[in-house]
Amino acid sequence: KAGVTQTPRYLIKTRGQQVTLSCSPISGHRSVSWYQQTPGQGLQFLFEYFSETQRNKGNFPGRFSGRQFSNSRSEMNVSTLELGDSALYLCASSLLGSNTGELFFGEGSRLTVL
Amino acid sequence: ILNVEQSPQSLHVQEGDSTNFTCSFPSSNFYALHWYRWETAKSPEALFVMTLNGDEKKKGRISATLNTKEGYSYLYIKGSQPEDSATYLCAPHDGSGGGNKLTFGTGTQLKVEL
Numbered sequence: 001k002a003g004v005t006q007t008p009r010y011l012i013k014t015r016g017q018q019v020t021l022s023c024s025p026i027s028g029h030r031s032v033s034w035y036q037q038t039p040g041q042g043l044q045f046l047f048e049y050f051s052e053t054q055r056n057k058g059n060f061p062g063r064f065s066g067r068q069f070s071n072s073r074s075e076m077n078v079s080t081l082e083l084g085d086s087a088l089y090l091c092a093s094s095l096l097g098s099n100t101g102e103l104f105f106g107e108g109s110r111l112t113v114l
Numbered sequence: 115i116l117n118v119e120q121s122p123q124s125l126h127v128q129e130g131d132s133t134n135f136t137c138s139f140p141s142s143n144f145y146a147l148h149w150y151r152w153e154t155a156k157s158p159e160a161l162f163v164m165t166l167n168g169d170e171k172k173k174g175r176i177s178a179t180l181n182t183k184e185g186y187s188y189l190y191i192k193g194s195q196p197e198d199s200a201t202y203l204c205a206p207h208d209g210s211g212g213g214n215k216l217t218f219g220t221g222t223q224l225k226v227e228l
Contacts, residue, residue, distance in 0.1 A: 102160035
């Protein structure tokens, strides 16, 4: 069974640009969550999608957005990039879509903003 | 926003030592607690999802206990091996917003030396 796939794995952007990251969940998983990790910080929740609807949103500015498609694949977009957006972005899928279902993480997309 | 604390921040042990870490979280509105192991250059991997006060779960040499009334969970590793070297993350869920909005601690980084 294929795991959670994230693309691209690494990317470099400059300030002011925008970026789109993609996440393909495990087949059959309908919940997709996104997390950001920066040095010294724990994993920070960005948002969660379930059946194409954003169900939860973290404390991030509106420059961070996402969506989910009918096949459960998800994308997140960051517009007007800032240096502080440099981070590892992790996607996680879950079968149950509830807070008692374990999350299955992808390997992440490492974004560097210059 | 949940206040999650993990201690110690880092730990160096010798192969064969047993060790334990602590995760502290607000005891009010508790719904579930997740433990994840994150090895360098890999994805975070679920260890346990616990919901009941007094619950104890075990996976091989790793076990965890949960005290929801006082707001803490312990993770134990018996006879540590080099392959146990990883960052161990806990994430409580307070049930708000439903879904998979987890608040992760900053983790305990374990290094097991030969």
